[in-house]
Amino acid sequence: MGVNPNGPLLAIDAGNSKTDVAVVGTGGRVLGSARGGGFQPPVVGVEAAVDTLAEAVGRAWAEAGGADSPPAFSHVSACLANADLAVEEQELEKALYARRWSRSIRVRNDTFAILRAGVDEPRGVAVVCGAGINCVGMVPDGRTARFPAIGKISGDWGGGSGLAEEALWFAARAEDGRGEATALAGELPAHFGLPSMYALIEALHLGRVPFERRHELTPVLFRTSAAGDAIARSLVHRLAEEVVALSTVALGRLGLLDEEVPVMLGGSVLAARHPELDTRISELLAVKAPKAVIGVVTAPPVLGAGLFALDERGDGPQAAARLREHYGA
Numbered sequence: 001m002g003v004n005p006n007g008p009l010l011a012i013d014a015g016n017s018k019t020d021v022a023v024v025g026t027g028g029r030v031l032g033s034a035r036g037g038g039f040q041p042p043v044v045g046v047e048a049a050v051d052t053l054a055e056a057v058g059r060a061w062a063e064a065g066g067a068d069s070p071p072a073f074s075h076v077s078a079c080l081a082n083a084d085l086a087v088e089e090q091e092l093e094k095a096l097y098a099r100r101w102s103r104s105i106r107v108r109n110d111t112f113a114i115l116r117a118g119v120d121e122p123r124g125v126a127v128v129c130g131a132g133i134n135c136v137g138m139v140p141d142g143r144t145a146r147f148p149a150i151g152k153i154s155g156d157w158g159g160g161s162g163l164a165e166e167a168l169w170f171a172a173r174a175e176d177g178r179g180e181a182t183a184l185a186g187e188l189p190a191h192f193g194l195p196s197m198y199a200l201i202e203a204l205h206l207g208r209v210p211f212e213r214r215h216e217l218t219p220v221l222f223r224t225s226a227a228g229d230a231i232a233r234s235l236v237h238r239l240a241e242e243v244v245a246l247s248t249v250a251l252g253r254l255g256l257l258d259e260e261v262p263v264m265l266g267g268s269v270l271a272a273r274h275p276e277l278d279t280r281i282s283e284l285l286a287v288k289a290p291k292a293v294i295g296v297v298t299a300p301p302v303l304g305a306g307l308f309a310l311d312e313r314g315d316g317p318q319a320a321a322r323l324r325e326h327y328g329a
Contacts, residue, residue, distance in 0.1 A: 008064065009313065010071070010101060011306035012078040013113045014039035014053060016131060020302035021056045023064040023073075024309060028319030030326045032064030033302075041082050041092070050095045053078075057101070076105040077309035079113035079301065084134075084150050106312060109146065110301060111136045117304035117329065118264035118297035122311060125250045126297065127243045130267035131215065132159035135246035137254050145250040158242045160269050163235060164217040168204075170231050172197050182231035187224050188217055222274045233276070240280035243270070248288045257289050266297035299329035 008031060009024040019036040036056030041049040061071040078096060083089045093107040111134045115126030125137035125145070133156055137145035148154035156162070171188050173179030175197040189200040192209055203209040225232035243265070251257045263285065265271070273296065285292055303323065310319050 007072065007074040009306070009309040010057065010060075010073040010076045010078075011302055011309050012053060012057070012076070012080070013110060013300070013302040013305045014078070014080045015110055015301075016040055016081050019053060019056050020300060021053070021060045022302050022306055023060050023066075024306050024323060025064075026319075028306075028310060028315065028322035028326075030306075030323070032060040032062070032066075034059035034063065039081050041088075046091060046095050049082075050092075050099065053096075054099060071101050073102040074104065075309055075313050076102045077305045077312065078105065078107045079110045079305045079308070080107060081110045083107055083109045084148055104312075106308070108308070109134070109136065109149075111146075111149075112138065112144075112308070113301035113304035114266040114297050115264055115304065116307050117299045117301055117327075118266070118295055119262050122308075124262035124264060125247050125254075125256070125292075126264040126266055127246050127270065128267040129159055129239070129243065129265075129269040131161050132156065133162070133242065133246070133267075135250050137250035137256070139254050139256070143254060145253040147246065158239045160215045160218040163221055163239065163269070164214045166235050167217055167221045167232070168197075168200075168214075170235075172201060174231070180231060183224050183227065183229040184221065184232055187220050191216060191220050218269060219272075222272075222277070225276060226274075236274070236277050237280055239269075240277055240284060243281050244284040244288060247285065247292070251289055251292065258291065260291045260293060261289075262295050263289070263292045264295045264297050266301075271296055271298060299324075299327050303327040303329055 011022045013020045017038045019039055021034050022030050023032040025031045034056040037052050039049050057071055080092055083092050089107045093105055096105050111128045114128050115136055122138050122140055127135045134149035135147055167184050170182055171184040174182045174185040185197050189197055194200050221232050225236045247263045306323050307320055
């Protein structure tokens with residue numbers, strides 16, 4: 001391929017709903033960027049998913065001035081959703097090598113991008129709660145801590161989708177008398193302009209309310225909790241317990257429980273800064289990891305992928321600072 005070892009880097013952050021790519025040049029300068037569709041190998045297959053990446057990479061490469069030649073990079077850092085197991089990372093890495101973008105490619109789960117975007121060095125733990133929930137940790141010597149994070153079969157609880165399902169379960173049982181009373185029984189159907197949980201159950205079952213709209217119920221859960229509903233509050237508190245369980249187990253695996261270390265929170269649910277959730281996480285973490293320093297990642301995760309690329313090529317702190325400046329971090 002004739003790739004220049006001092007040539008541009010490629011940073012990829014590919015989530016379930018969108019993909020961001022950046023071509024990063026000397027000194028951390030962003031030469032080109034593009035956004036593409038979601039990355040879902042379990043749904044469309046590995047090759048079709050990588051085609052989605054390739055489309056965005058092509059546009060970023062053209063913006064960087066490479067329209068007259070195929071994309072070629074000194075190193076590719078790809079942080080990808082659905083790369084939850086080592087075997088999946090290996091399969092995706094093989095598929096990227098087949099595109100001949102670079103002789104040097106590193107694939108990670110996309111949660112690592114959020115962590116790296118939030119810390120000054122590759123040291124700390126991140127818990128991400130968006131549609132699902134995941135946690136990763138890393139230290140500069142290369143050790144990592146992670147979880148399979150593929151749903152209930154891997155012990156997961158939480159995430160926006162999981163919270164919505166729990167809220168629906170409690171609301172349905174409250175309305176028909178099997179469970180405790182909760183304001184969720186009125187608030188959840190009202191969100192869709194429906195009069196009862198029975199009507200909402202029917203609408204969800206028959207597809208009149210599309211499956212993907214269930215995530216809209218998560219903010220309703222938090223509002224209902226903030227208004228004092230005991231059932232809603234119990235779900236918010238359980239999410240806090242899960243966040244702290246994940247982060248403290250990861251810290252323990254890396255030998256960081258007794259050290260001052262960042263615990264970064266990211267994803268749409270945690271980045272929303274729900275006061276009750278934030279307070280409960282802080283209280284629980286103060287007991288189990290009193291030196292941990294909580295932060296919230298608001299920078300785009302593609303920044304983390306780019307910082308990994310700079311780390312792995314050995315670029316210095318000035319390049320990292322310039323890349324952070326580009327993304328306002």
